[in-house]
Every structure is written in C-alpha cells, then in structure tokens.
Amino acid sequence: MASVNIVLGNHITNIGNAFLDIGSQASIKAASPGAHIFQTSSFPRWYEHTQAQNRGMFRRSEPEFYSLVSRAPADFAVFSGMIITEGFIDRYGPSIRRMRDKGVRIILNGAGPVRYNEKETQVCRDFWSEVGLFALVSRDTYSYEAFGDLAENPFDGIDCGFFLSNGFTPENLDSEEYDALAFDSIGEPDGLDDGSRMVVRPHHKMYPTVVAKDSDALGKPNAFISELATDYLNIYGNARQVHTDRVHACVASVSYDIPCRLYSDSKRGFLFEKLGVSLDEMQAGLITIDRDLLDNAKKVQIEFLRGLIESV
DSSP: OOOOEEEOTTTOOOOOOHHHHHHHHHHHHHHHHTEEEEEEESSHHHHHHHHHHHHHHHOOEEEEOSSSTTSOOSEEEEEEEESSHHHHHHHHHHHHHHHHHHHHHHEEEEEESSSSSSSHHHHHHHHHHHEEEEEEEESSHHHHHHHHEEEEEEEEEGGEEEEEEHHHHEEEEEEOOOOEEEESSSSTTSSSOOSSEEEEOOOOOOOSSSOOOGGGHHTTTEEOOSSHHHHHHHHHHOSSSSSOOOOOHHHHHHHTTOEEEEEOOOOOGGGGGGGGGOOOHHHHSOOOOOOOHHHHEEEEHHHHHHHHTTTT
C-alpha cells in the first residue's frame, strides 16, 4: 500500500490554497482509495522564511523551525497549486532535497507558475533538473509545455480546484437568494450590488493583517472571513452567481455549477482554457463550464494519478 504525504499550502494567507488542497487530496483518493494518505503543513517554513525576509528575526538560510514535511515517511509527496515559482524553491527547496535524498517521489499536482516569465521559468527548470521530479500534472498547457520535459511522468492536466466537488458537498444554507462578490485586490465594481437581492462578500486573505486596499470590501455589509475553507465553499456553492477578482473563487464556483465572472487579467486565468473557456470570456461576462467536458478531464487525470501511485 502506497503512502502519500499531501503537503498543504498556507491556508491562512489565502484561503484559495485550501481549495487546491481539498481538490488535490480528492483526486489522489479517487485514484488510489487504498493508499495511506495523510497531510503535513508547509506553513512553519513559510512563517520562518517570511519573518527572515521582513523582520530579520532569523538570519540562517537553512530552516530552523521544526517541520514534519520532510520527516514523515512516505512513498510520495504531493504539492499543489502555484508552486512552480522562485519563492517556492527558495522556501521549500531544502525540504524537497531531504525528501529526495530519502527516495521520496515528488508529484506536482495541478501545478503552475505565478509570473509566467523567462526568469521564473529558468530558475524552476534549473532546480527540478537538479533534484529530479517524478511527476508533473500541470494546471494549464503553458505549464506543461514549459516544464513537462523535466518530469519522469508529465501530464497536461487541469487545476486541482476543479476536483472540489469530489472532495466536498456544500450544505443547503438557510438563506435568502444572494450573489457572492469576492474582491480582494481591486475595489468592488459599481453596479454589482443593485439592491435587488442580498450580497455576501467573501474575503480570501486574512493573515497576517488586512492591508489598506482591502478595507473597502471589509467595510461593506455581509463581509465574510473564516479560517475554514468549507465555509467559503458553502457560500460559493449556494450563490446565485459569483463576481470576483480571485481565480480560485471562479474555480470553486464552476465546480459546483454556479455562474461566475472574473475581474482580473491574471495569467492564472489560462487554466480555464483546457475546459473550453478563454480568459477573455471569463472577463466578458458570467460563464459556466461544460459538465461532461469537466467530468471527462477529471476521469483522465485520475487514471493518470492511479498509474503513478500504484507503480510502487
């Protein structure tokens, strides 16, 4: 029986990271129901590294905080989301090297970059070429084409957030009909709240402090912050429609067949292209995705993961 370490992202810095972890674990469980699957957290190293950068509290380049990530025995370690980045390598490179020294196979599941530029691409290519990458399941075709050749087992896949409906079923809320407006980086566009129905305003960023540009959203009625990702999924899964500048608020919404519109030109929006929706269409108006197309993409990805995990 294979042992799989799901290395969680930093949920309290961005609750959308938890959406990816829920979806990633759901895809692994679907691929290998008999595997021993457990979780460790990347947060201790993130916190230490951030303090070192921002406050000079820790001056050592090697991690000093105690972390379970590289100490938990496993056949596989799974990282998900926006992890093909310079920052990820800087923070977690030492832990990944220790795992590789112990023979742990690294799977990047639903992975992609943040900047999509030449510098980031080269830094990440150099790192994974050196340490070795067992499998890459990309979240978009760009990531597959840029990094797939570095993995023993590459797959042109979809974002882990699209597996949310496999991992969590929203409760039926006792609430009047509402729209969800989730804006963290820009001001809420005029006209979305016309008074015709209730509006709920989820806020994805809650730590370490709410910055000034976010105060407008938090000052409006029905602002929402929680430490539980499932609270957000209950909100998105019961909304009439979702308007947001958060890519993964859109991913969560369409996973539950809720129409959404993206108010961002982030290249992370490219992850919808595999499911027949362009970034331009995401920005132009409310969209949903073809459920048959999504279900087939998930099925093929699960089969690929099954082949990986059952290889031991």
